[in-house]
Amino acid sequence: MRIIRLTVQNIRVHDTKTLDFVTNPTLITGANGSGKTSLIEAIYIALRGKSFRGSDLAVCRYGTDFYRIMLETDIFTYRVQYGTVGARKTRQFIIDDKKYARLPYKLKYPIVLFEPEDLRIINGSPQRRRQLVDTLIQQYDPHYSSQLSRYERALQQRNKLLKDPSVTRDVLFPWDVLLSDYGAAIIAKRQAVAAIFHERITALYRQIAHNDDSVSIAYSHNDTVTSQQLLRQYEEKFDYDRAAGATSAGPHRHDIHIIFNHVPAIQAASRGECRTIVLAMKFIEAEYIEQQSGMPPIILLDDVFGELDEQRQHALLAEFRENQVVMTSTVDVH
Numbered sequence: 001m002r003i004i005r006l007t008v009q010n011i012r013v014h015d016t017k018t019l020d021f022v023t024n025p026t027l028i029t030g031a032n033g034s035g036k037t038s039l040i041e042a043i044y045i046a047l048r049g050k051s052f053r054g055s056d057l058a059v060c061r062y063g064t065d066f067y068r069i070m071l072e073t074d075i076f077t078y079r080v081q082y083g084t085v086g087a088r089k090t091r092q093f094i095i096d097d098k099k100y101a102r103l104p105y106k107l108k109y110p111i112v113l114f115e116p117e118d119l120r121i122i123n124g125s126p127q128r129r130r131q132l133v134d135t136l137i138q139q140y141d142p143h144y145s146s147q148l149s150r151y152e153r154a155l156q157q158r159n160k161l162l163k164d165p166s167v168t169r170d171v172l173f174p175w176d177v178l179l180s181d182y183g184a185a186i187i188a189k190r191q192a193v194a195a196i197f198h199e200r201i202t203a204l205y206r207q208i209a210h211n212d213d214s215v216s217i218a219y220s221h222n223d224t225v226t227s228q229q230l231l232r233q234y235e236e237k238f239d240y241d242r243a244a245g246a247t248s249a250g251p252h253r254h255d256i257h258i259i260f261n262h263v264p265a266i267q268a269a270s271r272g273e274c275r276t277i278v279l280a281m282k283f284i285e286a287e288y289i290e291q292q293s294g295m296p297p298i299i300l301l302d303d304v305f306g307e308l309d310e311q312r313q314h315a316l317l318a319e320f321r322e323n324q325v326v327m328t329s330t331v332d333v334h
C-alpha cells in the first residue's frame with residue numbers, strides 16, 4: 001500500500017494542511033514546533049487507530065474540540081473524524097464509505113515508527129521494552145490486543161481487591177484464573193519475539209556498525225510458563241501481594257534484557273552504540289512484521305535521520321528501499 005495524500009484539519013498546530021507523497025522517501029521539513037510530528041501522528045492514527053503520543057482531545061488544535069484526517073492511499077481512503085456526536089465525544093473511521101467506531105483489525109496497516117524517544121528502549125523502564133514487543137505483536141496477531149487488555153483489566157480488579165485487608169484467596173481465585181490464562185499466552189508470544197530479536201540482532205548490528213561487537217536479547221523469564229504454573233505463582237504470592245496491595249508476579253512485571261558484549265547495554269554501550277542497537281531492533285521489527293503479516297510496513301522516521309552518521313543513514317535507506325518511508329527533519333537531508 002502506498003500513501004498518496006494526507007489532509008488534516010485541527011491536528012495540533014495545524015488548522016488545515018495537505019501533503020502530497022510524490023517521492024519515496026518523502027521528507028517533511030520545518031522549524032521546531034512547526035508540526036512535523038503532528039503529521040506523522042495523523043498518519044499513525046489513520047492506519048493504526050490511535051495516536052502514539054496522546055489522547056484524541058490532546059490532538060485537537062487548542063481551542064477546538066474536533067479533528068479530521070483523510071489519508072488517501074492507492075487502495076483505500078481512510079477518514080478519521082473525532083468530535084461531538086449527540087452528547088458524546090466519539091471517534092469514527094470511514095473507509096471507502098463504511099463507518100466504524102474502531103478501526104477494524106483487517107484495515108489496520110503496519111507501521112514501524114522511529115522517534116527520538118526510542119533510546120529509552122535501552123535506558124528507560126521495563127515498561128518501555130514491554131511496549132516495544134507488545135506493539136510489534138499487535139501488528140500481526142489479531143488476538144493480542146484483546147489478550148493484553150483483558151489481562152490488564154483482571155490485574156486492576158485483583159489489585160483493587162488486594163487493597164482490602166479482609167480479602168481471601170477464594171475471592172481472588174477467579175481473577176487468578178483469568179490472569180494465568182491470558183498471562184501465559186502473553187508470555188509465550190513475547191518469548192517468541194524476543195527469540196527472533198536475539199537470533200538476528202548481532203548480525204544486523206555488525207552490518208550497520210562494521211565491527212565485531214555482539215548483542216544479545218532475552219526475555220526476563222526464559223522457561224515456558226503454563227497457565228497452571230502461573231496460577232500457582234499468583235496463589236503462592238498471596239500473602240506478599242496482600243501486604244503490598246499489588247500483584248507481584250506475571251507478565252506486567254517482566255522485562256526484555258539487552259546485553260552488549262556480555263554486559264547490560266544500559267551499563268556498557270555508548271550513546272552511539274545504543275542508537276545502533278535500537279536501529280537494528282527496528283530493522284528486525286520491520287522484517288518480522290512483514291514476514292508475519294505479508295505487508296511491508298510503512299516506515300515513519302521522526303527526527304531521527306539527521307542524528308545518524310552517514311554510514312547509518314545509508315544502512316537505513318538500503319534496508320527500507322522496498323518500503324514507503326516518511327521522514328521529518330528540521331533541515332534538508334540528502
Ligand SMILES: Nc1ncnc2c1ncn2[C@@H]1O[C@H](COP(=O)(O)OP(=O)(O)OP(=O)(O)O)[C@@H](O)[C@H]1O
Binds near residue numbers: 037
Ligand atoms: N493540541 C494542540 N493544539 C495546538 N498546538 C499544539 C497542540 N499540541 C501541541 N501543540 C504544539 O504544536 C507544535 C507542533 O508540535 P510537533 O511536535 O508536531 O512539531 P515538530 O515540528 O515535530 O517539532 P520538533 O521539530 O521540535 O520535533 C508544538 O509547538 C506544540 O507545542
